[in-house]
Amino acid sequence: MDYTTELEYSWESIKKVNQKAVFIGITGTDGKSTTTSLIGHILKFADPLTFVGGNIGVPLAQAAETLNYYVVEVSSFQIFWSKTFTPEISVLTNLAPDHLNWHKDLNDYYQTKANLLLRTLKSGGVTVINEDAVNLLNLKDYQASERIITFSKNMIEGNYIKYKDKKIQVNNKMFELDIFKEDILASAVTTLNLGISEKVIEEAINSFKPLKYRLxxxxxxxxxxxxxxxxxxxxxxxxxxxxxxxxxxxxxxxxxxxxxxxxxxxxxxxxxxxxxxxxxxxxxxxxxxxxxxxxxxxxxxxxxxxxxxxxxxxxxxxxxxxxxxxxxxxxxxxxxxxxxxxxxxxxx
CATH class of the missing domain: 3.90.190.20 (Mur ligase, C-terminal domain)
Known part of the structure; x- marks a missing residue:
């Protein structure tokens, strides 16, 4: 008997009836929930037909099958036990040692995270990766790919995020603590690459309230x-x-x-x-x-x-x-x- 995860089973069910649905999978050591929530918040500004959930608390099984965007947090355990789950966009917030009481070793933990990115790349999708984590991943076959998009803190000037020819103003309070900067950067880069306008992203970020129990x-x-x-x-x-x-x-x-x-x-x-x-x-x-x-x-x-x-x-x-x-x-x-x-x- 084959086993899978609720996330993978639900993804397959939705894709059977809604092939145009865009899935954004967010993983990483820290910041997954905030980044998932913020990307979802931005996309809902642009398109109400957006689901936000996954490992963050609301299972994908509860999502309608007729939406345009599905923003899901993905844990290392969900990646490990899934064989086919492949979002159109995979986001890696950061990498650091974690769950070493379960994973075989640090390489096993990092490679599990990399597997989600590799599935996306192999299927022709886009990955958004923290620049600090790129060298920790075995992505050598795709290192020169334009579909690997990185973000880093050098994109911040004052209270602006600058990416390519785009410029987004962020409320100063959102940048007061380092712990939120990676989440904001990952969310801005991801949604810009989905074609969301700077104005919509700026308004959404500045109206976002950080999740409970995150500093x-x-x-x-x-x-x-x-x-x-x-x-x-x-x-x-x-x-x-x-x-x-x-x-x-x-x-x-x-x-x-x-x-x-x-x-x-x-x-x-x-x-x-x-x-x-x-x-x-x-x-x-x-x-x-x-x-x-x-x-x-x-x-x-x-x-x-x-x-x-x-x-x-x-x-x-x-x-x-x-x-x-x-x-x-x-x-x-x-x-x-x-x-x-x-x-x-x-x-x-």
């Missing part, structure tokens, strides 16, 4: 800012989040189940720039494997973390909850973990 400012209370980044379930995502607070006084919170990643860059970042680092859950065992300084404080749960925060927080501090681990040691998912953090902010 979200929850509240400013008693002079302290509380940021919820519960979606940061790997080292790469958490490192980028904390890096964006350099030059500001912040307290970091780590937790969750590690994914067999090297924590060295994250630990060194926090040792150098954080005011304090609170750690709870399964992450404690992993963090204690590394050389630490007195900034690292270990607690049993998030309630204990907040009790300690009430003692050390000062006006001007930023409390940043970017865990760097999966939530399943203490929570059902990262959303439940994020909700718990928000509730404790309200009570503090």
């Amino acid at each position: 979200e400012l929850i509240k400013s209370k008693n002079g302290v800012n509380y940021y919820n980044d519960s979606k940061a379930t790997n080292v790469h995502s958490a490192y980028n989040a904390y890096k964006s607070f350099r030059g500001m006084r912040y307290i970091a919170i780590l937790s969750g189940i590690p994914k067999n990643e090297d924590l060295t860059p994250l630990i060194e970042e926090l040792k150098t720039y954080a005011k304090a680092v609170m750690v709870f859950g399964e992450m404690e065992k992993e963090v204690k494997k590394y050389p630490l300084n007195s900034k690292f404080i270990f607690k049993n749960n998030l309630e204990e973390v907040f009790l300690y925060l009430s003692e050390i927080c000062e006006v001007g501090d930023n409390v940043v909850f970017s865990p760097a681990g999966a939530s399943f040691d203490k929570y059902k998912n990262y959303e439940e973990r994020g909700e718990h953090f928000n509730s404790l902010v309200e009570k503090s």
Whole structure:
């Protein structure tokens, strides 16, 4: 008996009756959900007959078969277990070690991501790839292809994105944190290559609200800012989040189940720039494997973390909850973990 994924089965069903449908598949280590949502948001401005879903939460099986665009987030697991799923456009947001507790090794993880891009290229489609990730992928047969389109931060000038002869103005607030820049760039390049006008893309980006638990400012209370980044379930995502607070006084919170990643860059970042680092859950065992300084404080749960925060927080501090681990040691998912953090902010 052959097995497939819900995503692949639904894609095949839609393509049988709607061959002109354009599928955009978004994968990568971080930023998949935001990029999927933003591309979908832009396309809906241009064409209401657009579906947004996949691994982001709404299964493709729930989509109507008569739409023009299908924007789907695709996980490495969905790519691994699919044999034929081939979007017309594949987008790779970035690459960094992740899911190494499941994939055989780092090469296996990267190659799984590359397989989606290769299917698109072999079928005559277009790939949009973060320039930093190109050399990590085995795409040698297509390296010179004009259908490989790259994006990079050198496309940003002030609050403008410049790509070829196109120019898009972006609200300054959207560029305040590095963690969102790749998502905006990937979305702008993808939709420009679909023929969407600069004006539509500009309006859509500037009206977009970032997803919950992605470095979200929850509240400013008693002079302290509380940021919820519960979606940061790997080292790469958490490192980028904390890096964006350099030059500001912040307290970091780590937790969750590690994914067999090297924590060295994250630990060194926090040792150098954080005011304090609170750690709870399964992450404690992993963090204690590394050389630490007195900034690292270990607690049993998030309630204990907040009790300690009430003692050390000062006006001007930023409390940043970017865990760097999966939530399943203490929570059902990262959303439940994020909700718990928000509730404790309200009570503090």
